[in-house]
Amino acid sequence: MNTPSSAAAQDSLFTRLRRHQILIPLAALLLLALFNLIIDPSFFSISLRPNNEGVLLLSGNLISILDYGSELAILALGMTLVTAASGGQDISVGALIAISGSITLRILSGAQSDAMILPAFLITCAAAMLFGAFNGSLVAFFRIQPMIATLILFTAGRSVAAWINHNEQPFVSSERFPYFGGYLPGIPVPTPLFIALFCFLVTWLLLKFTNLGLYVQAVGINEKASRLNGLNPAWIKLSAFVLLGLCAGVAGFIKVSRTASINYSVIANNIEMDAILAVALGGNSLSGGKFNIGASVLGAYVIQFLTTTLFTLNVQSDSVSAYKAVVVIILVVCSAPTVREKLAALLKKRRAPKQAGQSA
Amino acid sequence: MMSGDRKKRSSRLLFRNLSDTNLLTAITVAVFILMYLFAMIVLQRGYLKPQTFFNMLNENAALLILSCGMTLVMITGGIDISVGGVTALVSMSCAVYLDYHSGSVAGAALLAIGIGLAFGLVQGFLIAFLDIQPFIVTLAGMFFARGMTTIVNVKTFNVQHAGFLRLKETRIIVPFCGSYNKAGVYIDAYIETGVLIALLVTILLFLMLKRTRTGRDFYAVGGNRQSALMLGVNVRRTVFLSYLICGLLAGIGGFVYFMHVGSGSASHAAGAEMNAIASSIIGGTMLTGGVGNMIGTFFGVLSLALIQSIVSSFGLDQAWWTGITVAAMLCLFLIVQSVIVARRKRGSKQQNGSAGKGA
Numbered sequence: 001m002n003t004p005s006s007a008a009a010q011d012s013l014f015t016r017l018r019r020h021q022i023l024i025p026l027a028a029l030l031l032l033a034l035f036n037l038i039i040d041p042s043f044f045s046i047s048l049r050p051n052n053e054g055v056l057l058l059s060g061n062l063i064s065i066l067d068y069g070s071e072l073a074i075l076a077l078g079m080t081l082v083t084a085a086s087g088g089q090d091i092s093v094g095a096l097i098a099i100s101g102s103i104t105l106r107i108l109s110g111a112q113s114d115a116m117i118l119p120a121f122l123i124t125c126a127a128a129m130l131f132g133a134f135n136g137s138l139v140a141f142f143r144i145q146p147m148i149a150t151l152i153l154f155t156a157g158r159s160v161a162a163w164i165n166h167n168e169q170p171f172v173s174s175e176r177f178p179y180f181g182g183y184l185p186g187i188p189v190p191t192p193l194f195i196a197l198f199c200f201l202v203t204w205l206l207l208k209f210t211n212l213g214l215y216v217q218a219v220g221i222n223e224k225a226s227r228l229n230g231l232n233p234a235w236i237k238l239s240a241f242v243l244l245g246l247c248a249g250v251a252g253f254i255k256v257s258r259t260a261s262i263n264y265s266v267i268a269n270n271i272e273m274d275a276i277l278a279v280a281l282g283g284n285s286l287s288g289g290k291f292n293i294g295a296s297v298l299g300a301y302v303i304q305f306l307t308t309t310l311f312t313l314n315v316q317s318d319s320v321s322a323y324k325a326v327v328v329i330i331l332v333v334c335s336a337p338t339v340r341e342k343l344a345a346l347l348k349k350r351r352a353p354k355q356a357g358q359s360a
Numbered sequence: 361m362m363s364g365d366r367k368k369r370s371s372r373l374l375f376r377n378l379s380d381t382n383l384l385t386a387i388t389v390a391v392f393i394l395m396y397l398f399a400m401i402v403l404q405r406g407y408l409k410p411q412t413f414f415n416m417l418n419e420n421a422a423l424l425i426l427s428c429g430m431t432l433v434m435i436t437g438g439i440d441i442s443v444g445g446v447t448a449l450v451s452m453s454c455a456v457y458l459d460y461h462s463g464s465v466a467g468a469a470l471l472a473i474g475i476g477l478a479f480g481l482v483q484g485f486l487i488a489f490l491d492i493q494p495f496i497v498t499l500a501g502m503f504f505a506r507g508m509t510t511i512v513n514v515k516t517f518n519v520q521h522a523g524f525l526r527l528k529e530t531r532i533i534v535p536f537c538g539s540y541n542k543a544g545v546y547i548d549a550y551i552e553t554g555v556l557i558a559l560l561v562t563i564l565l566f567l568m569l570k571r572t573r574t575g576r577d578f579y580a581v582g583g584n585r586q587s588a589l590m591l592g593v594n595v596r597r598t599v600f601l602s603y604l605i606c607g608l609l610a611g612i613g614g615f616v617y618f619m620h621v622g623s624g625s626a627s628h629a630a631g632a633e634m635n636a637i638a639s640s641i642i643g644g645t646m647l648t649g650g651v652g653n654m655i656g657t658f659f660g661v662l663s664l665a666l667i668q669s670i671v672s673s674f675g676l677d678q679a680w681w682t683g684i685t686v687a688a689m690l691c692l693f694l695i696v697q698s699v700i701v702a703r704r705k706r707g708s709k710q711q712n713g714s715a716g717k718g719a
Contacts, residue, residue, distance in 0.1 A: 089495070138691075142698040145647045147439070147495070148637070152691045155634060159683030167680065273499055286493050318514070318626055322507020325500040329486070332497070336490045 021283030025298040028281065028331060032305050036312075043312060048188060058188045061308055069304030070192035071097070071251040072271065076278040076300040077203045078244030080291050085216045085240040086139055087288030088146025089276045092131075093248045095157020097268035100128045100252025102161040105262055108177060109170035117177055125249040132245015139241065140234035154272070162264040172260045181257030192254050199250060200297055207293065216240060220288030270321070274303050277328060384644025384697060385656035392663045399670050406673070410537035411549045416665040421554035422447065422617035424661045426632060427639040428565050429609030431657045434640055435569075436602045437582040437649025438487065438494040443610040444632030445505030446479050448625070450614025452509045455624030458521040465523045469615055476611015477604070479505070484603030488596045494603075502633065509626045516625035528622045532556065554616035561609065566654040578602060582649025638686065639664050642693045646701070663689070 036043040046060035075093055082090050107120040131153060138149035184191055207213035218226040219233045227233055251271075256262050276286075281299030284291045306327060310320045333339055399407040406412045417424075426443045433440045453475060454468040463471075479501055486497045519525070530553050537549035569575035577598045580588040589595050617629060643660025645652030664686060671685045 138694070142695055143702065144694050144698050148641060148647050148694065151634060151637060151641075152687045152694070155638065155690060156684050156687030159680035159687075162680045163678075163684070167678065273503070276495070276499070280493075280496055286496065316510060316514070318510035319507045321503035322511060325502075325504035325507065328496070328500045328503070332492050332500070333486065333490060336492050338489075338491050 021292055022295045022298065024283040024331070025281050025295055025302050028302045029298065029305065032302065032309060036309055040312070043309075055183070055185075056188055057183055058190075061312060063190065065301060065304045065308050066193050067190040068192075068308075069301045070190075070196035071254055071268070072274055072278060072300040072304060073196045073297045074199045074247050074251045074254075075244075075271065075275040076282070076296040077199060077293055078240075078247035079275045079279050080282070080284055080293050080296040081216055081240040082146065082244045083276075083279050083284060083286060084220045084288055084291035085237050086146045087220055087286075088139070089272075089279070089286065090135060090150045090241065090244055091147055091272045091276075092135060092150040092153035092157055093244065093251075093275055094268045094271045095154050095161070096128055096131055096245065096248040097252035097255055097271065098158050098161035098262070098264055099131065099164070100124045100249045101256035101262050101267055102164040102264070103127050104253050104256050105170040105172060105260075106164050108172045108174055109165075114174050114176040117174060121253055124253055125246055128249025128252065129242050129245040132242045132248070133238065135245070136238035136241025140237040158264050161262075161267075165262075167264070169261060177257055178260055179257070181254050181259070195250065195254060199247070200293070203293055212236075212239070213291075217290055221290070275300070278303055281331065381644060381651050381653045381656070383700065384646075384651065385653050385659075387696065388643050388656050388659045388663065388693075392659045392666065395663065395666055395670065399666070399673075403670070403673050409539045409549075410534070411539060411547075412669075414534065414537070414549055414551050414555075416662060416669065417555045417558075418552045418620070420661050420665050421552065421558040422613045422620060422629075423632065423635055423639065423664075424558040424658065425561050425609050425613035425616055426636040427643070427657045427661050428561055428654055429606035429613070430633075430636040431640045431643065431645045431652050431654060432565065432569075432578065432609075433494075433602050433606045434637075434645045434647055435578045435582045435649060435652045436599055437585070437647075438599065438602065439637070439647065440483070440494065440498045440501075440603060440606045440610075441633040441637075442479060442483065442498040442501030442505055443606070443613065443636055444629045444634075445502040445509070446476060446607070446610040447614040447617050447629035447632055448627075449505040449509045449512070450475050450611055451618035451621065451628050452512050452624035452626065454615065454618050455517065455519050456513050458519050458524050459517070462521075465521075465527055468524070468618075472615035472618070473608065473611045476607045476609070476614065478607070479610065480604040480607015483607060484600040487603055488600035506626070513624060514626065516623060516627075518623045525622070527553065528619055552620065554619050557612065557616055561612065562654050562658050565605075569654065574598070574601070579650055582651075584650070635664065638690050641690065641697075644697075646697065 033044075043061050046058060046062055048056050049059050051057050079090060079093070082088075104120050104124045107123060108116055135146075135150050135153060138144050138152070139146050142149075179185075180191055180195070182191065183189075215226070215231055215236050218229070218231060219236045223233045252268070255268055278300035279296050280286055281302055282292060282295035282297075283299075284296060303324075306324060307320060310323055311317070315323060396407070426447065429443060430440060450472045454472055457463040457468050457471055458465070483494075483497050483501050486492050487494045531550040532553065532555075533548045533550050538547055539549070541547055567575075569578065577588070577593045580591060580593050581595050581598045585595055588598075614629075618624075621628065639660040640652065640657050641647070641660070642663055643652070643656030643658070645657065645660075667685055667689050668682050671681050
């Protein structure tokens with residue numbers, strides 16, 4: 001009684017999945033996992049091991065992917081919104097992370113007590129949102145293309161970050177500060193994972209229970225039409241950029257919490273490129289419109305998965321980018337509409353003579 | 361009849377775009393001259409010597425070539441952020457080829473051009489014929505070039521090849537521009553070989569954009585892809601050509617950069633792509649496409665160099681001031697551009713929907 005209907009449901013689920021944009025990152029993830037399984041099955045082993053201080057912690061490649069992918073996942077959330085609303089990308093997030101980290105350390109270096117952590121976090125977020133608003137207002141009110149508008153902060157960001165701390169290495173003595181980039185006492189799972197999860201949930205709820213998601217899509221698909229329907233595209237674009245600023249602020253806070261130190265020219269290097277790739281990998285159109293934050297976050301973890309895989313294969317950290325580029329090109333070429341159409345036409349042609357032969 | 365009509369319409373389209381271009385170029389040139397006069401009056405000493413000007417050219421010859429390529433791509437409405445990576449890859453490959461494989465200088469130059477062409481070919485093909493976003497393709501190109509640089513060789517090293525060193529040390533003396541040093545000895549003003557190549561490239565591209573049909577196709581494609589297609593322009597071929605030329609120029613620029621620094625390093629030309637984009641924008645090129653010109657780019661590069669040099673001569677020589685002033689200048693130019701374009705659009709009241717998103 002139940003079987004046919006459930007089979008039908010399965011079938012529709014499969015076809016639905018095939019059309020769904022989450023297929024691209026999912027397929028990439030599965031391919032990577034399969035690759036690792038063949039090369040070295042021990043890649044997936046997770047163990048509970050004591051660290052230097054004898055505290056039991058989960059360790060393994062999968063854990064480190066989830067841990068170090070957190071910042072990228074958080075950024076991907078904001079980047080997806082910005083991409084969808086403005087049809088462009090923000091290339092200043094890496095610089096913004098440097099600024100946020102620098103601000104956090106500046107505030108904490110003066111303070112002796114742990115009580116300053118929350119104010120430091122809040123001030124960092126507020127500052128990051130301000131910078132986001134700067135980018136956003138250039139895009140929304142001056143109508144400069146996002147990539148070019150954010151080029152300003154991209155050029156200045158690391159300099160500003162160095163300037164905030166006078167290019168010195170601030171010393172942070174707080175005991176609780178490393179919790180945010182490391183482990184909470186008694187919990188063997190890295191904290192950034194929880195923060196990323198929390199950010200994702202908040203964004204998801206925000207999109208679920210407010211009209212923001214709908215408005216962002218509307219503006220991204222057709223700005224003129226959305227204005228005629230009573231939306232204000234400029235404010236929606238601005239809010240997307242402010243949200244991305246917030247994401248970068250949180251990511252910067254995590255990033256400096258990992259080491260309680262900062263290297264202005266190296267911190268979060270090239271992370272803007274990874275964040276944009278995460279959005280593209282998630283199957284979102286880079287020219288705006290429809291978006292799916294779940295797919296973007298998955299895309300972010302796929303990129304981290306790829307990076308970790310390359311590291312376990314003993315690829316030098318500087319050369320990782322070359323392999324990454326090849327993978328990206330293959331992915332992008334495969335998902336390009338033109339190539340898909342050609343492939344589909346080719347398959348049809350092959351199938352057509354066969355059917356003709358069978359019928360004859 | 362048909363072709364005459366086409367010509368008329370295309371020339372009208374061109375006229376509108378070129379007048380935008382000329383306006384933005386004029387602003388850049390004026391700002392550069394004003395800044396230089398300001399430096400001459402306030403800071404005096406160094407800026408009164410012609411050699412200071414020539415040094416700016418010497419330092420930025422490679423950037424000028426890269427920016428020319430970037431301008432061309434931006435005129436068609438695209439972007440190429442792989443040029444910095446290609447520059448690093450070219451200088452590292454040439455260094456390894458000259459020192460470890462005892463190659464010749466001509467071979468190294470060919471190698472540089474080959475690498476540039478290869479990048480241009482692949483990226484151009486992917487962008488023009490497979491319709492993949494230029495940003496993603498050239499981003500991957502940048503990653504690939506940077507990664508390949510460290511695969512070719514990790515260590516930074518100076519080239520010892522005798523023939524190359526002779527070429528590197530070649531100075532071309534500019535007549536009548538020398539100056540007397542403190543001891544009263546006359547010193548000739550000079551430029552490096554790379555500057556000649558850069559100037560040649562700039563002039564050739566300028567003439568191509570102004571005088572040839574292919575050159576005008578670039579503006580047509582960037583201004584409005586749809587109408588360019590209807591005018592009978594081969595859009596795909598034009599886009600492909602722009603990336604091919606940009607790749608080739610990245611190769612040449614890489615070799616000029618290599619001639620200037622004489623070493624191979626993975627960190628060479630870091631951020632060069634962003635400097636090139638900034639120079640193009642300051643020079644009046646717009647990323648929406650259809651607007652831009654090589655003379656503007658030339659002054660854009662020089663303005664960028666001049667502002668950095670002025671800031672450091674004011675005693676703000678901490679590294680971060682450079683970044684901040686360049687960004688401030690970029691911000692200023694962008695806002696001026698945006699305001700001017702918005703006013704002109706309002707003035708002409710021509711709503712033809714050409715202000716589409718960049719491809």
